[in-house]
Amino acid sequence: MAERTYLEAIRxxxxxxxxxxxxxxxxxxxxxxxxxxxxxxxxxxDRFGAERVIDTPISETAIIGAAIGSAYVGxxxxxxxxxIDFVACCFNILTNFAAKxxxxxxxxxxxxxxxPCGGGVSGGPFHSANPEAHFLHTPGLxxxxxxxxxxxxxxxxxxxxDDDPVxxxxxxxLYRRVKDEVPDADYVVPIGQAVVRRxxxxxxxxxxxxxxxxxxxxxxxxxxxxxEVEVIDLRTLSPLDHETVLKSLAxxxxxxxxxxxxxxxxxGAEIAAAIxxxxxxxxxxxxxxxxxxxxxxxxxxxxxxxxxxGVEQIVAAVGQLVEY
Amino acid sequence: MSTDVVMPxxxxxxxxxxxxxxxxxxxxEIDRDEPLFEISTDKVDAEIPSPAAGxxxxxKVQEGETVPINSxxxxxxxxxxxxxxxxxxxxxxxxPAPPAPSSLAAADPSAAGAVERVRSSPLVRRLxxxxxxxxxxxxxxxxxxxxxxxxxxAHIDRRPAKVSPAPPGTDxxxxxxxxxxxxxxxxxVSAEGTAPTFEAGQSSVAVPMTVMRQRIAEHMVASRxxxxxVHSIFEVDFSRVQQLRKAHGARYDRSGAKLTLMPxxxxxxxxxxxxxxxxxxxxxxxxVVYKRDINLGVAVALxxxxxxxxxxxxxxxxxLGLSRAIADLAGRARARQLVPADVQDGTFTITNPxxxxxxxxxxxxxxxxxxxxGVGSLEKRPVVVNDAIAIRSIAYLTLGFDHRLIDGVxxxxxxxxxxxxxxQFEESIV
Numbered sequence: 001m002a003e004r005t006y007l008e009a010i011r012x013x014x015x016x017x018x019x020x021x022x023x024x025x026x027x028x029x030x031x032x033x034x035x036x037x038x039x040x041x042x043x044x045x046d047r048f049g050a051e052r053v054i055d056t057p058i059s060e061t062a063i064i065g066a067a068i069g070s071a072y073v074g075x076x077x078x079x080x081x082x083x084i085d086f087v088a089c090c091f092n093i094l095t096n097f098a099a100k101x102x103x104x105x106x107x108x109x110x111x112x113x114x115x116p117c118g119g120g121v122s123g124g125p126f127h128s129a130n131p132e133a134h135f136l137h138t139p140g141l142x143x144x145x146x147x148x149x150x151x152x153x154x155x156x157x158x159x160x161x162d163d164d165p166v167x168x169x170x171x172x173x174l175y176r177r178v179k180d181e182v183p184d185a186d187y188v189v190p191i192g193q194a195v196v197r198r199x200x201x202x203x204x205x206x207x208x209x210x211x212x213x214x215x216x217x218x219x220x221x222x223x224x225x226x227x228e229v230e231v232i233d234l235r236t237l238s239p240l241d242h243e244t245v246l247k248s249l250a251x252x253x254x255x256x257x258x259x260x261x262x263x264x265x266x267x268g269a270e271i272a273a274a275i276x277x278x279x280x281x282x283x284x285x286x287x288x289x290x291x292x293x294x295x296x297x298x299x300x301x302x303x304x305x306x307x308x309x310g311v312e313q314i315v316a317a318v319g320q321l322v323e324y
Numbered sequence: 325m326s327t328d329v330v331m332p333x334x335x336x337x338x339x340x341x342x343x344x345x346x347x348x349x350x351x352x353e354i355d356r357d358e359p360l361f362e363i364s365t366d367k368v369d370a371e372i373p374s375p376a377a378g379x380x381x382x383x384k385v386q387e388g389e390t391v392p393i394n395s396x397x398x399x400x401x402x403x404x405x406x407x408x409x410x411x412x413x414x415x416x417x418x419x420p421a422p423p424a425p426s427s428l429a430a431a432d433p434s435a436a437g438a439v440e441r442v443r444s445s446p447l448v449r450r451l452x453x454x455x456x457x458x459x460x461x462x463x464x465x466x467x468x469x470x471x472x473x474x475x476x477x478a479h480i481d482r483r484p485a486k487v488s489p490a491p492p493g494t495d496x497x498x499x500x501x502x503x504x505x506x507x508x509x510x511x512x513v514s515a516e517g518t519a520p521t522f523e524a525g526q527s528s529v530a531v532p533m534t535v536m537r538q539r540i541a542e543h544m545v546a547s548r549x550x551x552x553x554v555h556s557i558f559e560v561d562f563s564r565v566q567q568l569r570k571a572h573g574a575r576y577d578r579s580g581a582k583l584t585l586m587p588x589x590x591x592x593x594x595x596x597x598x599x600x601x602x603x604x605x606x607x608x609x610x611x612v613v614y615k616r617d618i619n620l621g622v623a624v625a626l627x628x629x630x631x632x633x634x635x636x637x638x639x640x641x642x643x644l645g646l647s648r649a650i651a652d653l654a655g656r657a658r659a660r661q662l663v664p665a666d667v668q669d670g671t672f673t674i675t676n677p678x679x680x681x682x683x684x685x686x687x688x689x690x691x692x693x694x695x696x697x698g699v700g701s702l703e704k705r706p707v708v709v710n711d712a713i714a715i716r717s718i719a720y721l722t723l724g725f726d727h728r729l730i731d732g733v734x735x736x737x738x739x740x741x742x743x744x745x746x747x748q749f750e751e752s753i754v
Contacts (some may be wrong), residue, residue, distance in 0.1 A: 253447050280446045282446070282447055284445045323471070324470070
């Protein structure tokens with residue numbers, strides 16, 4: 001089995017789906033000859049031609065609008081946003097149109113909107129967003145964010161095959177830093193299933209994306225102090241896999257929800273609320289949220305490091321829960 | 325000044341109680357300590373006396389309802405409280421005056437408890453409820469003295485009669501046992517209730533179980549699910565015991581005791597338990613818990629249901645002491661005067677299905693114990709003695725044992741011990 005980067009795994013999944021189903025096509029800024037800002041779509045133009053790998057002008061609204069329209073007439077578009085921050089430009093057509101389309105007219109929109117999210121690379125306030133909370137609140141949209149190359153391929157394929165719109169968040173910090181074994185075989189990772197990355201009995205840390213690795217590093221440090229942390233990687237953010245989280249809570253009775261987006265109104269709030277409602281009598285301490293500060297993402301590397309939750313904060317928060 | 329009547333806590337692990345019957349009506353005059361209502365809890369049924377003299381002003385919990393301990397179930401007041409309960413006719417001032425402190429205290433039922441709230445968590449409170457733990461008895465090691473998960477789990481672990489497989493809140497299980505007979509239980513104890521009235525065209529009537537019946541049902545099923553039940557039946561010649569009863573019965577009568585079969589059987593069982601400590605144990609996960617004391621449970625049939633009061637430290641009593649203890653417990657069980665301690669911490673149980681004529685029974689183990697002795701009916705039977713046919717007083721004794729822990733050989737050695745003890749009962753002990 002070959003080791004592939006997170007980025008190569010997405011490319012492979014995308015290419016496999018385009019080869020499998022000729023209705024699948026890619027659309028976005030500079031995705032053809034240039035191969036995409038991060039080179040996710042490199043080589044697809046040569047293999048599938050300009051009719052199925054379409055370069056567009058710089059208008060996110062136009063890209064998503066065209067994708068929705070083509071989905072209405074039977075295509076299965078995979079639209080790339082060069083940075084996921086700019087999905088905000090498409091907020092109306094995504095939330096008011098694509099998300100409600102099946103409900104309102106019985107017309108599904110089998111579209112994938114994919115793009116790089118997240119920070120840690122000094123991207124600054126316009127190129128570091130984690131926009132999941134805006135869309136978590138919108139029924140009709142699915143949201144996934146893989147943390148491993150294996151999941152990246154399996155989830156992009158599941159997203160392409162889904163008959164409704166899927167927001168596919170690719171953490172740019174992981175693109176070339178994460179490399180794991182990716183089968184050449186045709187497989188999907190089902191949407192809606194979290195996974196336990198590390199088992200433990202003392203405290204559960206629920207997270208996803210690049211923070212999965214931060215949590216695992218903290219867990220490694222805590223293990224040296226005999227604190228066993230269970231790390232859950234959500235993989236899908238909407239619909240949330242509450243069962244896996246509640247099952248872990250029933251074992252550890254203490255939980256930290258960790259994410260990179262800002263704290264207020266974040267996905268951590270939703271998870272903490274759901275745990276409190278459904279798992280109240282399993283709680284031996286209040287659920288704890290660890291998230292970024294409620295400010296725009298700083299450009300300065302030192303400030304960005306202070307802005308995002310890190311290993312140190314996780315170790316401290318878990319330590320406090322153990323002592324609680 | 326009125327007095328709140330609360331659901332009493334009948335034992336440290338009891339969390340709630342059911343009002344079975346009100347013995348007085350609202351408006352009745354009542355003396356202090358006069359029976360006011362009957363309750364049923366996981367452990368005992370009891371008559372609760374009035375905490376004060378006065379008039380029963382209000383009944384707040386109806387018959388059949390179950391409420392947590394310390395809930396106010398009724399209010400007793402002085403005779404003029406009834407009249408003063410009506411609001412005064414005078415015009416109220418524009419701004420209502422704050423109520424007098426005394427009436428405030430009376431109006432707030434939680435003030436009666438006035439216990440400091442124990443710091444804990446939702447998980448800890450659930451565990452406390454499920455295991456019948458009074459959180460104020462648990463020392464907290466968390467921040468600000470909080471009772472943590474570890475604190476309560478350690479507390480539950482330390483409790484003596486832990487019954488892990490039993491359903492929540494039922495830590496004093498009772499076994500399935502027939503009448504306790506030879507103590508002095510007359511045969512003819514009625515079966516549970518009489519058939520209900522059927523309306524025309526009605527082919528069946530559903531009647532709710534009593535609390536005791538529900539508990540028995542839970543415990544019996546839990547025991548069958550927990551233990552690998554095996555039964556071994558021994559024939560025992562009671563001729564010598566009968567002889568000794570005849571010879572010494574009058575002496576016991578004079579000291580106000582009755583020399584029945586049961587103390588003899590108890591004595592033989594105690595000796596066998598001492599010789600074979602593995603039968604005086606319980607199972608906790610993959611550990612065997614040996615018990616220092618021999619606390620002998622003796623099943624007593626009640627009008628509807630049954631209960632197993634326990635003779636504590638039975639191995640420290642002589643035959644007279646055993647006779648008295650068994651008679652006392654059986655008497656108080658029937659009069660519903662047992663206290664929770666009377667039914668806790670048993671280490672072995674004797675039951676007497678022979679009281680109503682059963683030749684032998686196959687009793688279910690009283691969890692978390694590992695064995696139970698069933699005594700069949702005592703009959704004169706022809707038996708072969710020294711190659712001649714003789715008439716002997718014979719009863720079949722059954723040992724129900726948990727094969728997880730006790731193998732057939734061990735069980736039969738135990739029964740051999742009991743049999744020898746009874747057939748060759750030492751006169752000096754009597």
